[in-house]
Amino acid sequence: MNLHEYQGKELLSSFGVRIQRGIVAQNADEAVEAAKKLTEETGTGWHVIKAQVHAGGRGKGGGVKLAKNLDDVKTLSGQIIGMDLVTPQTSAEGKRVHQVLVAEDVYYPGDSEPEEYYMSVLLNRANGRNMIMYSTEGGMDIETVAEETPHLIFTEEIDPSTGILPFQARKVAFNLGLSGAAFKDMTRFVTSLYKAYVESDSSLFEINPVLKTSDDKILAVDAKVTLDDNALFRHKDLAELRDLREENPIEVEAGALGLNYVDLDGNVGCMVNGAGLAMATMDLIKQAGGEPANFLDVGGTADAARVEAAFKIILKDPNVKAILINIFGGIVRCDRVAQGVIDAYKNIGNISVPIIVRLQGTNADIAKELIDNSGLDVLSATQFKEAADKVQAVLS
């Protein structure tokens, strides 16, 4: 689960990580009130207005703007809220902006150039350890840095039994070329950042940029936080931060039904039990000249109710031109699945796309008979290849 920048920053701050302060606003008037309040707290009259959407690269897309007075705050937040923000990380249609973060301007004008760094904490799956990845090249795409100047990216692996050690925090500050007060502040920054990551059960923190102000303070200007869904049960307060507006509505609905569904761009809907078989089915569809419209794992208990729910989810996608149901009857019996498909088909009514059902495993022959005798416009198959050929036939 991803957090908005403002939520991520609040989380960091609660662990003692210094952040660029800000207040979230739902409309231009709230933004002005937020700016006034920030000015009282921080003394700065300049603010940045930052679109709150789950996508990076907002600056490049025009979703981060500097406001030099309250009129600017009002105009800019009015422009940003409601816009469809297109960034290198969104689709071409962009993401609708529902709220902005009004933040203190921390790039003090007239001062010497502030320094920007990159820092992330993430799991290195190769050895099962968390690591801190950091670079002097902050404020730009880390992918670009990795490609063009990989020697400017450092990593520090953390032993889970000790957590981050003082010498490691100092090494980070040293490699970033810091000294004096900034060096000390960076060791505090990275230590609290790591603690926040571990204690919130996150799977990614990405702070880009981390800023060194001209008065040697280190702070987080941006925050991308991904929480580990499997640990959300022990973070009820964080689970409540979920913003469903940022997620694909069909995926949200499928999730609520306990279906493992990922929306894709193709034209063949798939209903499969088991993630591995679902992946193989997607390959098969591609080989047959189609493109999968989704990944859908109905799980081990593919009973009639789940089959019907899955059908309805797949049919919500207007691009679907055919549906391939590929179920292996191991625990679940194929004849029961077949009956489920037939019942669901009748219950939903007027399904206009062709359906190919491939059932294999326990009672597969009975299942095929049921489908063939159902009188419905459903093609059955027992072999993988046969199913693929039928998909190809209905598509062409």
Ligand code: GDP
């Ligand atoms: P992203 O584009 O989605 O990664 O959003 P960021 O939060 O990283 O902001 C984008 C850019 O806006 C940063 O790299 C900064 O250059 C700029 N920016 C952020 N905060 C401030 C600020 O307080 N003052 C000024 N002048 N620029 C800022």
Ligand code: MN
């Ligand atoms: Mn950023």
